[in-house]
Amino acid sequence: MLILKRREGGSIVINGDIVVTILKIEGGSIKIGIDAPQQVEILRDELIGSRPSGADLGSKL
Numbered sequence: 001m002l003i004l005k006r007r008e009g010g011s012i013v014i015n016g017d018i019v020v021t022i023l024k025i026e027g028g029s030i031k032i033g034i035d036a037p038q039q040v041e042i043l044r045d046e047l048i049g050s051r052p053s054g055a056d057l058g059s060k061l
Contacts, residue, residue, distance in 0.1 A: 004012060011021040017037055024031040034042055 019035040
C-alpha cells in the first residue's frame with residue numbers, strides 16, 4: 001500500500017489516465033473525486049462483498 005499526504009485540492013495520477021482529487025476535508029470526512037476512463041470500474045469496498053454471484057463487473061456506480 002502506498003500512503004500519500006495531499007492537501008485539499010491536491011491530486012494524484014494513477015497509470016497516466018486516472019486522477020484522484022481531494023475535494024474537501026472536513027472533520028473526520030474526506031470527499032474525493034475520481035476521473036477515470038469509462039471502462040474502469042470504481043466500487044466502494046463495502047459493495048464488493050455484497051454483489052450477487054455473476055453480477056456484471058462492467059457496470060459503474
